[in-house]
Amino acid sequence: MDRETCETAGDMEANLPVSERLDPPAPKDAFPYANWGPGAALFGVLMALVTGLLLSIPVFVIDSPDGDDLSSAASVLVQFATVLGFLIVPLVIAGRNGTKILTALRNLGLRAFEPLNSLLLMATAAGGYLFFAYVYVVVVGEPQQEDIAEDFGALPFQILLIVFAAAISEEVCFRGMLFGGLRQRFPRIWAALISAVVFGALHAVTGISAVPPLIAFGFILALLYEETGSIIPGILLHMLNNSVALLAS
Numbered sequence: 622m623d624r625e626t627c628e629t630a631g632d633m634e635a636n637l638p639v640s641e642r643l644d645p646p647a648p649k650d651a652f653p654y655a656n657w658g659p660g661a662a663l664f665g666v667l668m669a670l671v672t673g674l675l676l677s678i679p680v681f682v683i684d685s686p687d688g689d690d691l692s693s694a695a696s697v698l699v700q701f702a703t704v705l706g707f708l709i710v711p712l713v714i715a716g717r718n719g720t721k722i723l724t725a726l727r728n729l730g731l732r733a734f735e736p737l738n739s740l741l742l743m744a745t746a747a748g749g750y751l752f753f754a755y756v757y758v759v760v761v762g763e764p765q766q767e768d769i770a771e772d773f774g775a776l777p778f779q780i781l782l783i784v785f786a787a788a789i790s791e792e793v794c795f796r797g798m799l800f801g802g803l804r805q806r807f808p809r810i811w812a813a814l815i816s817a818v819v820f821g822a823l824h825a826v827t828g829i830s831a832v833p834p835l836i837a838f839g840f841i842l843a844l845l846y847e848e849t850g851s852i853i854p855g856i857l858l859h860m861l862n863n864s865v866a867l868l869a870s
Contacts, residue, residue: 652850654728655801657714662802665714666819669794673706693774700773700782707790711798729797730852739849743858746845750862753837766828768870783867788859792842792852795820800843813843838862 655662677699684695691699715725757764770779795816803812817839821832842855849855 676702
């Protein structure tokens with residue numbers, strides 16, 4: 622294309638109405654990263670729970686055929702099955718249509734992040750959650766939640782399952798998959814709130830009074846994910862929260 626043709630094309634585009642001009646292409650790697658929508662995300666949470674339950678059935682059959690309390694070893698295996706469900710299903714959803722495993726992990730938010738800015742955002746998120754927790758205790762009272770740590774036996778198993786496995790798998794499932802999918806269609810606040818309500822509600826079996834603080838925690842972690850562009854800061858904050866809870870139990 623010669624110079625005169627280029628100038629003519631530029632003049633024609635300049636004379637077009639603003640609404641008809643070509644917009645610059647959107648960044649290919651912009652948030653949200655999910656290649657799935659809200660329906661798949663909500664279905665994924667359900668399937669993650671079902672997968673964990675199915676993987677747990679042999680443990681219940683072998684260890685407690687009469688419905689008695691599970692042994693510590695069996696409780697560890699059941700918790701590990703739940704963790705697997707929260708990891709396997711998000712990977713399947715993020716990896717559909719031939720998506721490579723590394724791309725699927727990145728789409729779930731397992732990405733590098735800017736350390737200094739993320740540290741500041743993590744501190745802000747922790748401060749916001751502590752403020753909510755303080756107000757909740759003053760207004761409602763101390764939340765009561767079942768202590769499941771002792772079911773896992775020795776302290777190393779408690780740390781492995783509660784501090785590490787639970788924090789990583791829940792962030793992958795509820796922030797990476799659920800919030801990521803919801804964010805494809807809903808505004809940030811609504812997507813964060815819906816994902817937080819689901820996250821908190823699923824913990825109701827361990828104590829209904831602990832649900833509101835967990836909803837607030839999930840909401841803050843969702844916002845932290847979008848602000849940092851990675852679920853890793855949320856995983857670290859989740860680990861810190863679970864560590865404190867374990868020490869206090």
